Amino acid sequence: MAEKQTHPIRPPQGNTSDTPSTLSETAYVALSQMIQERSLPVGRPIVETQLADMLGVSRTPLRQALQRLEAEGLLRKSESRSYVVRRVELREYLQSLKVREVLEAEAAEMAIGRIAPEAISRARAHVQAVQGRKPYDMLAHWASDDEIHDLFIDACGNQVIINILKSLRVTTKLFEIERLSERLEPDSSQHESILDALYSGNAVATRQAVVDHLRSLADFAVRVL
Structure with missing residues (x-):
């Protein structure tokens, strides 16, 4: 069986020494990095099953991370109810x-x-x-x-x-x-x-x-x- 590939998660940079302590935090850090690196393009629907598999987490911590990013204003719900990275004009x-x-x-x-x-x-x-x-x-x-x-x-x-x-x-x-x-x-x-x-x-x-x-x-x- 082929080894599952996951998105490489770098340690947080800047003025903090904290590392992710939960699966939802791990997913949050990874998604934040993907947004900043533009590997999650603006406006493209996020497919949760594919993203969970990519990150190596289940749907529950992934959804917690997505909800946190939505609350922060980085993501929004599209008409299809999928999450997308928010576009700013x-x-x-x-x-x-x-x-x-x-x-x-x-x-x-x-x-x-x-x-x-x-x-x-x-x-x-x-x-x-x-x-x-x-x-x-x-x-x-x-x-x-x-x-x-x-x-x-x-x-x-x-x-x-x-x-x-x-x-x-x-x-x-x-x-x-x-x-x-x-x-x-x-x-x-x-x-x-x-x-x-x-x-x-x-x-x-x-x-x-x-x-x-x-x-x-x-x-x-x-x-x-």
Whole structure:
């Protein structure tokens, strides 16, 4: 009998040392990676039996993982009731970036003095490691991207702002995964500028670094699309 093939699951990257502890968590990590690598294309119905076999899990933990991704806004139910990766159009992307520009700049300023210098240094080391990888590692990029933005979003001290920004980042990330993958590498230098500003404690520079980064993404999307 041929050996069952499973989707290779990489350890989580970024600022966490956690590893999947349950089958549903294992499936969640694998599916998240598949979305980020675009091996689960936007809009194509997910066939649960095939996916469960590919991942080497039963339907129950797979469905738990799918439901979690739906709750986070990464998946939606199609008219046929199958799960699909959610498509984000340019208009929604640009509008989401505009709201992020306002709230994320505010969150970054609010986080000044609330982030341990060691955490900023770790995030800087990770982003520099991403820059040095050839070929460019998309999963490592997204892990670093999440680490940097979550660093100041989580530290801002306002749970309403945190929840709104987490939701908006799912929307913009889905668009970038599908349509702006060639734009990912320049993000690293802008991320370093944000970290430098946070480390310095300069509120004006911190806000500007965040605004410049988000406007750069919007300008690039309009220019190429």
